[in-house]
Amino acid sequence: NAGVTQTPKFQVLKTGQSMTLQCAQDMNHEYMSWYRQDPGMGLRLIHYSVGAGITDQGEVPNGYNVSRSTTEDFPLRLLSAAPSQTSVYFCASSDGWPSYNEQFFGPGTRLTVL
Amino acid sequence: SQQGEEDPQALSIQEGENATMNCSYKTSINNLQWYRQNSGRGLVHLILIRSNEREKHSGRLRVTLDTSKKSSSLLITASRAADTASYFCATDGGGGADGLTFGKGTHLIIQP
Numbered sequence: 001n002a003g004v005t006q007t008p009k010f011q012v013l014k015t016g017q018s019m020t021l022q023c024a025q026d027m028n029h030e031y032m033s034w035y036r037q038d039p040g041m042g043l044r045l046i047h048y049s050v051g052a053g054i055t056d057q058g059e060v061p062n063g064y065n066v067s068r069s070t071t072e073d074f075p076l077r078l079l080s081a082a083p084s085q086t087s088v089y090f091c092a093s094s095d096g097w098p099s100y101n102e103q104f105f106g107p108g109t110r111l112t113v114l
Numbered sequence: 115s116q117q118g119e120e121d122p123q124a125l126s127i128q129e130g131e132n133a134t135m136n137c138s139y140k141t142s143i144n145n146l147q148w149y150r151q152n153s154g155r156g157l158v159h160l161i162l163i164r165s166n167e168r169e170k171h172s173g174r175l176r177v178t179l180d181t182s183k184k185s186s187s188l189l190i191t192a193s194r195a196a197d198t199a200s201y202f203c204a205t206d207g208g209g210g211a212d213g214l215t216f217g218k219g220t221h222l223i224i225q226p
Contacts, residue, residue: 004156033213042202043157045213058213090156098214099144099206105156 001026006091006106013081013113021076021109023091029104031094032074033058034066036087037108043090049074050097081113118146118203118217126223133190135220137203138183146179147204147214148188157202160188190222198224 007022025032033048045058049068063085065077074093078085089109094101121136137146145164149157163170163179163186170177176189190197200221204214 035213035216040218042218043216045215048213059215092157092213097206100162102147102159102162103149103157103214105158107156108154 003027004091004093004104004106006089006109008109009107011109011111013078013111015082015113017081019078019081021078021089021091021111023074023076023106024072025074025091025093025104026072027093027095027104028071029093029095030071031097031101032068033092033098033103034064034074034076035090035092036060036085037090038087046076046089078111081111083113085111086113087111118205118215120201120203120217120220122220123218124221124223126225127193128225129193129195131193133193133197133222133224135188135201135222137186137188137217139186139203139205140184142181143205145206146177146186148175148177148186149202149204149216151200151202151219153199160201193222193224195224195226198222 004025030051034046035043037043044060047066049055055066091106092103094103118137118139147162148160151157161172174191179186200219202216202219204216
């Protein structure tokens with residue numbers, strides 16, 4: 001099993017550009033989530049999904065969109081990149097709600113917005 | 115908003131010594147989890163302790179939970195250089211479907 005994979009590993013954008021961060025898992029997990037990690041801030045939840053077709057907002061959803069058309073994939077879209085979105089983005093999945101189950105994290109995408 | 119807060123922010127010890135990190139949180143929880151993050155990598159789950167448990171062991175790891183004080187501690191015994199990493203506690207804030215809330219982490223350095 002590859003676990004949770006994320007692409008790209010690094011990305012540089014200009015302000016106003018849009019892009020999609022890809023996340024896929026091969027463990028048949030229903031629950032998937034996106035976090036951002038900023039220096040000194042810990043991880044903050046952006047969006048999460050409890051199954052295909054179901055998504056909801058986390059703590060910091062503004063400027064991001066998600067969709068979940070399949071169990072395996074959970075892409076994160078930046079609509080119009082801003083310097084404040086410079087961060088490291090992590091995708092995670094779990095076999096059930098995260099509060100009761102181990103979350104498996106991807107390796108992260110380091111995004112810089114100029 | 116941050117639910118869990120780790121203490122200390124940074125810790126440097128000699129190889130072979132024990133390392134203790136603490137986590138405090140604000141609201142009632144169902145469970146508390148500890149994760150490790152090596153530099154430049156994703157987080158790795160270490161241990162989950164339920165709100166009705168007081169202590170849990172996994173290899174060289176010992177986690178305690180005191181719900182009356184809203185605090186948890188992670189003890190790593192006989193530390194190794196490979197234990198150098200950041201350690202995060204994560205709580206659920208009493209919910210279920212929502213994602214976890216992570217603290218800012220303790221950066222642990224094991225000196226050879």
